Amino acid sequence: MEFKLTEEQRDIQDAVAEFCVGHFAPELARRCDREEEFPRDLHRRAAGLGLIGIHLPEEYGGQGLGCTENAIVAETMCRYDSTLGTALILSDLGCELIARLGTDEQKGSFLQGVASGESVSAVAFTEPARGSALSERLDTVAHRRGGGWLISGRKTLITNAPIAGLFVTLCQTDPDARPAYRGQSLFIVEDDASGVEVTELRDKMGIRASPLGELSMDEVPLPEGGILGDVNRGFYQTLDFFNQSRVEIAAQALGISQGALDRALSYAKEREVGGVRASDLQAVSHKLADMAIKVEAARLLTYKAAWLIDQGRADPRQSSMAKTLAGRTAVEVTDEAVQILGGYGYLGDYDVERMYRDAKITEIYEGTREIQKNTVARFLIRG
Amino acid sequence: MNFDLSEEQMDIRSAVREFCASELTKEATARYSPAEEHPWELSSRAAKLGFIGIHFPEEYGGQGYGYLENAIVAEEMTRANPELGITLTFSDFGTELILKYGTEEQKERYVPRIASGEGLSAAAFTEPSGGSDISKCLGTVALSDGDDFVVNGTKTFITNANISDFIIILSQTTPGAQPPYRGQSMIILENGTPGVEATKLKGKLGIKPSQTCEVAFSDARVPRANLLGELDRGFYHTLEFLNESRIEIAAQGVGIAQGALDRALDYAKERSLFGRPLAELQAVSHKLADMAIKVEAARLLTYKAAWLADEGRADPMVSSMAKTYAARAGVEVTDEASQIFGGYYFLEDYDIEMFYRHAKIIEIYEGTKEVQKNNIARCLLRR
Numbered sequence: 222m223e224f225k226l227t228e229e230q231r232d233i234q235d236a237v238a239e240f241c242v243g244h245f246a247p248e249l250a251r252r253c254d255r256e257e258e259f260p261r262d263l264h265r266r267a268a269g270l271g272l273i274g275i276h277l278p279e280e281y282g283g284q285g286l287g288c289t290e291n292a293i294v295a296e297t298m299c300r301y302d303s304t305l306g307t308a309l310i311l312s313d314l315g316c317e318l319i320a321r322l323g324t325d326e327q328k329g330s331f332l333q334g335v336a337s338g339e340s341v342s343a344v345a346f347t348e349p350a351r352g353s354a355l356s357e358r359l360d361t362v363a364h365r366r367g368g369g370w371l372i373s374g375r376k377t378l379i380t381n382a383p384i385a386g387l388f389v390t391l392c393q394t395d396p397d398a399r400p401a402y403r404g405q406s407l408f409i410v411e412d413d414a415s416g417v418e419v420t421e422l423r424d425k426m427g428i429r430a431s432p433l434g435e436l437s438m439d440e441v442p443l444p445e446g447g448i449l450g451d452v453n454r455g456f457y458q459t460l461d462f463f464n465q466s467r468v469e470i471a472a473q474a475l476g477i478s479q480g481a482l483d484r485a486l487s488y489a490k491e492r493e494v495g496g497v498r499a500s501d502l503q504a505v506s507h508k509l510a511d512m513a514i515k516v517e518a519a520r521l522l523t524y525k526a527a528w529l530i531d532q533g534r535a536d537p538r539q540s541s542m543a544k545t546l547a548g549r550t551a552v553e554v555t556d557e558a559v560q561i562l563g564g565y566g567y568l569g570d571y572d573v574e575r576m577y578r579d580a581k582i583t584e585i586y587e588g589t590r591e592i593q594k595n596t597v598a599r600f601l602i603r604g
Numbered sequence: 605m606n607f608d609l610s611e612e613q614m615d616i617r618s619a620v621r622e623f624c625a626s627e628l629t630k631e632a633t634a635r636y637s638p639a640e641e642h643p644w645e646l647s648s649r650a651a652k653l654g655f656i657g658i659h660f661p662e663e664y665g666g667q668g669y670g671y672l673e674n675a676i677v678a679e680e681m682t683r684a685n686p687e688l689g690i691t692l693t694f695s696d697f698g699t700e701l702i703l704k705y706g707t708e709e710q711k712e713r714y715v716p717r718i719a720s721g722e723g724l725s726a727a728a729f730t731e732p733s734g735g736s737d738i739s740k741c742l743g744t745v746a747l748s749d750g751d752d753f754v755v756n757g758t759k760t761f762i763t764n765a766n767i768s769d770f771i772i773i774l775s776q777t778t779p780g781a782q783p784p785y786r787g788q789s790m791i792i793l794e795n796g797t798p799g800v801e802a803t804k805l806k807g808k809l810g811i812k813p814s815q816t817c818e819v820a821f822s823d824a825r826v827p828r829a830n831l832l833g834e835l836d837r838g839f840y841h842t843l844e845f846l847n848e849s850r851i852e853i854a855a856q857g858v859g860i861a862q863g864a865l866d867r868a869l870d871y872a873k874e875r876s877l878f879g880r881p882l883a884e885l886q887a888v889s890h891k892l893a894d895m896a897i898k899v900e901a902a903r904l905l906t907y908k909a910a911w912l913a914d915e916g917r918a919d920p921m922v923s924s925m926a927k928t929y930a931a932r933a934g935v936e937v938t939d940e941a942s943q944i945f946g947g948y949y950f951l952e953d954y955d956i957e958m959f960y961r962h963a964k965i966i967e968i969y970e971g972t973k974e975v976q977k978n979n980i981a982r983c984l985l986r987r
Contacts, residue, residue, distance in 0.1 A: 222672065223606040224908040289605065486984060506981035507974070513984055514905075514925045521904035522897075525607045542897045591890070598889035601869060601896055
């Protein structure tokens with residue numbers, strides 16, 4: 222066993238921290254949160270430094286690093302700012318699928334653009350009628366037409382939809398397949414394809430710098446090469462993808478938690494209550510201790526899940542455990558941070574109220590915590 | 605990072621498992637628990653297999669392994685049988701103090717008999733007026749008299765004191781010291797020293813075979829050569845010792861939690877309710893998932909604390925985090941396991957009630973969870 226980062230990993234952590242200190246201005250974060258605005262300049266700058274898609278292959282603009290390094294980037298960015306960090310780390314959503322399953326041509330056309338910050342990607346799994354139960358027959362259908370495909374259907378709650386250049390979309394290719402998930406396939410749909418319409422969904426509670434939308438597709442024609450991976454294997458490929466993407470979300474939640482602890486700690490050290498420092502009150506100091514324990518536990522689970530993936534031993538149970546614990550930790554720790562800051566915690570100027578709002582999504586997207594527990598239980602029971 | 609045990613560590617784990625399966629049986633519990641008798645046969649057999657003092661240097665009869673291997677032993681023993689497991693892991697309690705601070709002569713005189721299982725050790729910090737605060741002026745006083753110390757006072761809740769080869773006591777050697785903890789020293793009192801009387805405390809909730817005593821000292825005379833470590837540095841030695849000994853306690857918590865999960869899982873797979881296995885009811889399966897997450901997080905924190913200690917960087921904050929989290933996991937997981945067993949948990953035939961009874965002590969001894977949180981908060985605030 223070894224519980225330390227390599228020198229390279231520490232360097233990455235430092236470089237990301239330096240970037241965040243230099244560019245994550247509180248005013249920018251608050252504005253993006255208020256206006257529901259994606260931080261485009263910041264995103265381009267991060268990409269320019271190689272901080273977007275660090276785990277994508279080097280020949281396509283990434284850094285060729287692993288899931289652990291990607292988790293370190295996500296954790297650090299979200300630690301410094303939950304809203305801006307989240308917007309940046311989600312800008313390459315689904316590119317892992319293209320990197321793993323794509324043809325050279327697909328990789329060439331899509332990954333470079335995302336890693337360089339010229340483009341943003343999205344994944345489209347959820348439909349109005351189903352989010353968690355992807356194994357059912359999907360309403361989004363891809364038919365063969367001539368030498369290509371014709372896609373129709375509606376995907377909703379799609380992160381980045383209003384700004385994305387491409388959507389990795391899960392469709393039903395064989396409507397009669399039994400079970401239904403054996404008839405699903407992934408496609409890369411571009412935003413400017415005919416028949417694509419994107420509607421922005423506004424008024425989210427948190428992560429308001431990450432635009433959200435609905436993608437509707439009306440007979441969108443795709444060439445034969447528009448399919449990603451194998452026909453009728455899309456469901457399995459999506460589950461594989463979740464093993465990895467859930468670790469990034471765990472790292473996001475971990476970063477938010479650590480950031481909330483940092484802020485609560487520095488506030489408690491300075492604030493006086495009844496003539497003593499707030500941090501000297503046992504009720505406060507024990508809260509801080511509890512928060513720190515949770516953060517450390519979440520970190521170890523997250524890194525372990527990431528490490529297993531980098532070892533080529535992706536473990537759905539570990540990924541789900543990491544996401545569940547880290548998501549819960551984010552919600553609980555940001556809650557206690559607001560509590561420690563009291564009335565000030567409720568004000569936008571102190572940022573913890575924003576972290577409190579940003580935390581909750583980590584228990585919902587990429588599989589709710591209930592779905593994660595189904596996964597953990599299934600693997601436990603199977604033995 | 606590396607989250608795998610080495611092959612050697614896995615071999616140790618299987619060897620301990622094998623020992624536990626054949627020796628730490630229900631029959632053995634029935635033999636030693638009601639009688640509140642130390643299981644000498646078992647402790648000497650465990651010692652012969654190298655499981656007692658596995659982390660002691662080979663020259664003193666140990667196996668030359670580290671805290672991590674010692675944690676693995678404690679985890680496996682308590683996983684199989686909390687009552688006997690805890691009792692066995694305490695066979696060498698406090699001997700680490702001699703290894704850390706003792707003279708060569710002291711090490712040779714005291715350690716080999718503990719490692720071989722011929723003798724047991726004891727360490728006495730707690731006094732009747734309080735255990736958690738040892739920084740105050742202690743009631744147990746050791747005054748210089750010629751070439752001797754003369755010891756007076758009372759210690760309580762002392763494991764093994766009535767049957768051990770020796771008791772290491774923390775005593776006030778300079779009663780006027782300010783702050784008082786700068787006048788405390790550790791002294792070794794051998795079994796049979798006149799003026800030392802150990803009285804067994806009976807009727808505990810659990811760990812009945814483990815002897816718990818009150819020890820009274822009245823003009824007990826010991827040679828100055830029995831001073832352990834530096835004069836008036838006993839408090840500091842104790843804190844350092846606790847940073848490391850807490851790891852074994854955390855491992856007990858992990859073992860108890862894992863053992864309860866194992867049993868609950870088996871039961872839930874076999875027991876039917878409403879025509880299907882209990883484990884397939886979502887309310888039950890999510891409980892199992894929650895339990896598994898807690899066990900995994902507790903284990904990783906414990907292994908990290910052990911790894912740090914083995915690297916020579918024992919970290920008080922991480923040790924306290926591991927102990928606090930693992931102990932809580934023990935209490936919560938055994939509680940939920942009992943819930944899954946329903947009425948059967950109440951019966952001794954199902955040993956789940958034993959797990960439930962034994963979890964609580966982990967949150968109390970070696971520093972209550974409140975003391976651990978004080979520690980963690982202090983470390984956090986110092987950073």
